[in-house]
Amino acid sequence: MIGDRATAKFQHTLRRHRENPYPAAHFPEPAFNQLVLKAYFIGVPVLRILGLDRRKTPELRRMAADYASERRAAGRSVPADIDLVM
Numbered sequence: 001m002i003g004d005r006a007t008a009k010f011q012h013t014l015r016r017h018r019e020n021p022y023p024a025a026h027f028p029e030p031a032f033n034q035l036v037l038k039a040y041f042i043g044v045p046v047l048r049i050l051g052l053d054r055r056k057t058p059e060l061r062r063m064a065a066d067y068a069s070e071r072r073a074a075g076r077s078v079p080a081d082i083d084l085v086m
Contacts, residue, residue, distance in 0.1 A: 024051020033060045037067060040079050047081065061086050 023035055032055050039046050046052055064085040068078045 019048055019050050021050045024055050045081055046084055
């Protein structure tokens with residue numbers, strides 16, 4: 001199981017705009033989904049997440065839709081690349 005340390009390290013990598021195949025290959029679904037949402041939270045394009053296309057699940061799509069809905073309800077902008085997950 002991937003721990004908080006590995007997730008934090010990859011989040012740091014995302015912030016630095018470096019692609020990394022490890023999460024798509026090894027993260028369990030909940031950790032991968034959290035990573036994708038974290039990318040939205042910190043403003044990193046999800047295109048930087050290698051393997052996203054093959055890791056999209058109904059749960060990840062639901063989470064992205066909920067996130068977009070919450071942003072709209074709060075009068076905030078929705079990431080332009082949200083459709084890549086939904």
